[in-house]
Amino acid sequence: MRLNTPPVARQSGFTLVELMISLVLGLVVVGGVISVFLANQQSYRTNQALGDVQDNSRTAFEFLARDIRDAGLTGCGNLGRVANVLNNSPTGGGTDWWANFGNAVMGYDGAAADPAVTTGTAIGQRVAGTDSIQLMGASGSGYTVDAPNSTTAQFKLNETSTDLADGDIVIVCDPNQATILQVTNYNNANVTVVHNTGVGSPGNCSKGLGYPTVCTTTGTPYTYANNAQLAKLTAVDWYIGNYNTTGGRSLFRMSVAPTGGVPAATPQEMVRNVTDMQITYLVKGAAAFVAASGVAATDWANITAVQLTLWLQSTDQRAGTNVQPLTRQYTTTVTLRNRVK
16 A cells, blocks of 8 residues: 655745844844934034034124224224313223223233123123123214314214214214213204213213313313214123023123113123133234233233134033033134224
């Protein structure tokens, strides 16, 4: 008898070994994709953070350079004959930093106290160990005097309107001299600036606008001719300040403007994440830049250039390769256009 045995069925599908090899290969591919993704993500974060830091550095240097270039500007050239009739000027016995045009450029090392701003940890206060700089000069835009009158202490301007207001500190000049004074009353209807004594804060110590300043009612008489220039006086202090109470730092600009007719210094945050500023100065005739502590008191009027070094960090606190903020240091040099001949 012949026995018919059924054929043995062949095994179909993957073996366990083949399946494990496939899983391993899949994991390798997925791991490679994830690795590339993470690397590209970190590269993108770093490049974006670097772009932000570079943008902030350009903005900070541009703002600083504008004020530094105009330091000492009177509007009529580089004049040594500047009368100052403010009651709080050195001639009037005052000590307010923004009333001393002799300090058109004045720097402070990190360890030195700056009279314009308090050093501390509160928002808007100066960060200890960082440099600061005070700058004064005529604003970039001015007005033409049409009909000056020394006996009535007023100027009529050759304009249809201006942005002047009661309490503004202004500088008026011609080729012979310049005078710093306070607007005690501004009439926009007839575009007239009044600078009387006995009113306003700090007020004027004299109606006489001549150089040198004499703080009496009539003082040193001087009449500015038609086409003399009048502009607001810009007084600013640049420093590194706190923008929050957890260590965040920014570049701040303290500026003086009238509030209710009374000049007041107000801080304004300009560029965030500027963590430090160090400043050196070039004295006319010197061969090298020096820190503020190395400038003699009589040499601040002879500063011709300022060198600024800023340290900035990224907003992204994990943008660096060490999972820290991306940090960069930049340096630039700015020449005072009003002191270079």
